Amino acid sequence: MCPRKSKKDIVLIFSFFVFAICGCSPATKPSKLRFEAVSNSIYSPNEDYRKSLSEWKSYYQHCTSEPLFPDVYYLQLQDQVYIGSINNRQGIDINKGIILLDTSGHFGNVFKLLSIQNAFNCYDTIDLVGNLRASFYNKVTEGLSASPVYKSLASAIDSSQMKIRINTLYTIALVPEKLIELFNSTKDTSLIRFKQLLLQPGNVLLAETVEILGFTADFPLKTLPPAQHQQLAKGINFNLTNPTDNASLILLANNNLRIQLSKRYTVLGKFLQLMNNE
Secondary structure (H helix, E strand, O other): OOOOOOHHHHHHHHHHHHHHHHHHOOOOOOOOEEEEEOOHHHOOOOHHHHHHHHHHHHHHHHHHOOOOOOOEEEEEEEOOOOOOOEEEEEEEEEOOOEEEEOOOOOOHHHHHOEEEEEEEEOOOEOOOOOOHHHHHHHHHHHHHHOOOOOHHHHHHEOHHHOEEEEOEEEEEEEOHHHHHHHHHHOOOHHHHHHHHHHHOOOOOEEEEEEEEEEEEEEEEEOOOOHHHHHHHHHOEEEEOOOOOOEEEEEEOOOOEEEEEEEEEEEEEEEEEEEEEOO
16 A cells, blocks of 8 residues: 655645746747837828827717727828738828838738727718818719719819718727737748838838728719709619729708718828837
């Protein structure tokens, strides 16, 4: 019969077992990579920009009842820029100073690290201060130009009386810690290239965005041919340049034209800079 072990012996054996596991396990090396937020205090080109950014902050808080994340940049209405884009001299010029290269189509693994922060249906009118009126007007005329029949309406819009309501507003963010884990473990050549781009001095990552999924514009028309008057009173729909995006037109009882664009636009963003502690 085996001798019975005392409680003291059991404690000593257990302590030795734990020590053996902890002592033999290789220590996890801390990552030498880290992200730093790019302060928005370094970029404020003109009064139009400041007014537009201020209005978007107010609208966001009104719609979500939450404060906007810090160090946010106003990006205008971008339909060619996605989260994960990197600033680059051959990219898309935004606000005459921020230039972004959309890399979202090349680094698919990164976009498994997205976190949807919130999503809200707003449907409230936004105050068209700064360059907001011009930005929304440009998107309205772009939408109309996709219709061979109704693109001529662009010249009949009274933009001074245009009212804009946002349909859906949502916030998306990359998870920086998970992205660094991916950089430390990946053997994917495209992701290695993505990391190299981010480590280049001056390059930053668009890591958090506020996006809208379409908007509605109401405005009086200067002129309207009788034939189109009858058609628009019934309402019409057509696709935009991307088959997944569409527009609808209807003439309201007050003789205002309403156009709804169902399309994604990036309007606000936060940038992160990848640093190497070596």
